[in-house]
Amino acid sequence: MIYKNQKIYDVIVVGAGAAGVAAAIGAANTGAKTLLIERNPYFGGQATHSIVPTYCGFFTQSNPPEQIVGGIGQLVLDKLSKLGCYTGPKRTPNTGTSIVPLDMEATKFALDQCLLESPVEALLHATLIAVEVHDCCVYSITCATDGGKQTFEASAFVDASGEANLAALSGGGCRIGDYKGIFQAATLVYRIGGVTLSADAHPLKVQSAICRAKAAGIPHLTKELGTVIRMPEPSRDVIAMLADEDANGLDAWNLTQCEISGRRQAWAYLEAFRHYLPGFENAYLVQTGPQIGIRETRHIIGEDFVTQEDVLNARRCPDAIACGGWPIELHPEPGKKNVWLPIKDQSYYHIPLGALKPINLKNVWAGGRIISCDPYAFASVRVMGTGFATGHAAGVAAALQQNSTYADIGVIRKELMRQGAIL
Ligand SMILES: Cc1cc2nc3c(=O)[nH]c(=O)nc-3n(C[C@H](O)[C@H](O)[C@H](O)COP(=O)(O)OP(=O)(O)OC[C@H]3O[C@@H](n4cnc5c(N)ncnc54)[C@H](O)[C@@H]3O)c2cc1C
Known part of the structure; x- marks a missing residue:
C-alpha cells in the first residue's frame, strides 16, 4: 500500500542516534513542529544498535576534565543519572580520556524518556527511501514502513543518518571515506x-x-x-x-x-x-551487535570544513556552534593499531556552523559523524558526545531557517546557549 500522509512539519530529522535525538529536541525547543524518523525499533544509533559502550567527547582529556558538551547531551546524562547509570565521567587507564560508560538498556530507556518529555513527534520502524527536491531544496521525504510508504513535508531537514543518506538521496555531493575512498575499520x-x-x-x-x-x-x-x-x-x-x-x-x-x-x-x-x-x-x-559498528561511510561537503590542524591546535572561531574535545582516534585497517593524536594542551577545538551545511542543499543541515571535515579531524568529531553537540546545533539552525535564508550565527548561538549548549 502507498499512501500520502498529509502532515507538514517545520523540521524533519532523519536518524535518531546521538546527533538526531539532539537535533530533534533542539529544534522542537525553539517551538518548531518537529518529526524524528528512525529505522530501528529504538533511539540511540550505534550506542544501542551496535552496543558502543561509552559516550566519548563530553569532556576534555585534561586532568581534571572540563565538560565541553551540554544542552541536549546533558539532558540525556541527567536521565541516565536518574536511572542510577551515570555518576560522573570515568578516566580510562590506558588513554587518560574521560568517558561516560553506558548500560545500553538504560540508554534506550533514557532516550525514550527525553523524547516523550519533549514536543518531538518520533516515528520508529520508518526508513527514509526517497526525497522530492526542487531547486536545491528538499520538499518532502518518503519512508518505508511495514504498512507501506509515508511521505512527510517540512521547511527544513536535518541529516543525522550517520551515512548521509538524506544528503546523498537529495543529490548533495558527498565524500565517501577518506580522499581515496578508504573507510576506517x-x-x-x-x-x-x-x-x-x-x-x-x-x-x-x-x-x-x-x-x-x-x-x-x-x-x-x-x-x-x-x-x-x-x-x-x-x-x-x-x-x-x-x-x-x-x-x-x-x-x-x-x-x-x-x-x-x-x-x-x-x-x-x-x-x-x-x-x-x-x-x-x-x-x-x-x-x-545487533549490527556491526560502522565508523565511516559518507561525509557531506560543507560550506566550511574542520581540519586535522584545527583539532590538534585547539582552534577557536567566532562562528562556533559546538566544541570537540576527543583526541584524534583513527582506526586503520583491521588488526592494525589505532592512531591516537592528542589535542594541544588537552584542550578543545571549535566546530564552525558551516561544517554542518551541505554546499548545494539550501534547507538541509547535518549533524554527527557525517559533518564536513578531513579524515583525521573525522577521527575526533565522530564520537557521540560531539555528535550530541553538532546535532543540537543542526536542529536549531534548521528550526531558525526562514525559507532559503539562514538565521544569523549570533541568533543560533544565543538559542543554543539558552538551551544549555556549551560554546
Ligand atoms: C565499533 C565502534 C566503536 C565506537 N566507540 C565509540 C565510543 O566508545 N564512544 C563514542 O562516543 N563513539 C564511539 N564510536 C563512534 C560513534 O559510535 C559514532 O560515530 C556515532 O554513533 C555517530 O553518531 P550519529 O548520531 O552521527 O550516527 P549513528 O549513531 O550512526 O546514528 C544514525 C541513525 O540514523 C539511522 N538511519 C540511518 N539511515 C536511515 C534511514 N534511511 N532512515 C531512517 N533512519 C536511518 C540509523 O538507524 C541510526 O540509528 C564508535 C564507533 C564504532 C563503529
Whole structure:
C-alpha cells in the first residue's frame, strides 16, 4: 500500500542516534513542529544498535576534565543519572580520556524518556527511501514502513543518518571515506558475561591473552589491542571492541559477509579469553551487535570544513556552534593499531556552523559523524558526545531557517546557549 500522509512539519530529522535525538529536541525547543524518523525499533544509533559502550567527547582529556558538551547531551546524562547509570565521567587507564560508560538498556530507556518529555513527534520502524527536491531544496521525504510508504513535508531537514543518506538521496555531493575512498575499520562489538569481578580486563592483559591464543593457533582473531571495558554497576559484564572488519557500510553484500565473519571472530575471542585470561574461564557471549559498528561511510561537503590542524591546535572561531574535545582516534585497517593524536594542551577545538551545511542543499543541515571535515579531524568529531553537540546545533539552525535564508550565527548561538549548549 502507498499512501500520502498529509502532515507538514517545520523540521524533519532523519536518524535518531546521538546527533538526531539532539537535533530533534533542539529544534522542537525553539517551538518548531518537529518529526524524528528512525529505522530501528529504538533511539540511540550505534550506542544501542551496535552496543558502543561509552559516550566519548563530553569532556576534555585534561586532568581534571572540563565538560565541553551540554544542552541536549546533558539532558540525556541527567536521565541516565536518574536511572542510577551515570555518576560522573570515568578516566580510562590506558588513554587518560574521560568517558561516560553506558548500560545500553538504560540508554534506550533514557532516550525514550527525553523524547516523550519533549514536543518531538518520533516515528520508529520508518526508513527514509526517497526525497522530492526542487531547486536545491528538499520538499518532502518518503519512508518505508511495514504498512507501506509515508511521505512527510517540512521547511527544513536535518541529516543525522550517520551515512548521509538524506544528503546523498537529495543529490548533495558527498565524500565517501577518506580522499581515496578508504573507510576506517568497522568493528563488531560484543558483550561477555560470566566474568569474575576480580578478573583483570585491562587492555594490556587482554592483548597478552590474545597473543598467546594466536600463538596456540586459535583462528579468526584480528586485533590484539583495543577497547575492553566493564559495563557500569550492576552488570559489570565486559564489552570488547576487537573484532575488526574491512567493511563497506554502503554495500549490503559486503556487510552480510562482515556480520557473519564478525560473529565468528567474537566466538574465537571468547575461546581465547576462556583459555588465556584468568577470571574468564566460565565466560559466555551475552550479545553481539545487533549490527556491526560502522565508523565511516559518507561525509557531506560543507560550506566550511574542520581540519586535522584545527583539532590538534585547539582552534577557536567566532562562528562556533559546538566544541570537540576527543583526541584524534583513527582506526586503520583491521588488526592494525589505532592512531591516537592528542589535542594541544588537552584542550578543545571549535566546530564552525558551516561544517554542518551541505554546499548545494539550501534547507538541509547535518549533524554527527557525517559533518564536513578531513579524515583525521573525522577521527575526533565522530564520537557521540560531539555528535550530541553538532546535532543540537543542526536542529536549531534548521528550526531558525526562514525559507532559503539562514538565521544569523549570533541568533543560533544565543538559542543554543539558552538551551544549555556549551560554546
Ligand atoms: C565499533 C565502534 C566503536 C565506537 N566507540 C565509540 C565510543 O566508545 N564512544 C563514542 O562516543 N563513539 C564511539 N564510536 C563512534 C560513534 O559510535 C559514532 O560515530 C556515532 O554513533 C555517530 O553518531 P550519529 O548520531 O552521527 O550516527 P549513528 O549513531 O550512526 O546514528 C544514525 C541513525 O540514523 C539511522 N538511519 C540511518 N539511515 C536511515 C534511514 N534511511 N532512515 C531512517 N533512519 C536511518 C540509523 O538507524 C541510526 O540509528 C564508535 C564507533 C564504532 C563503529
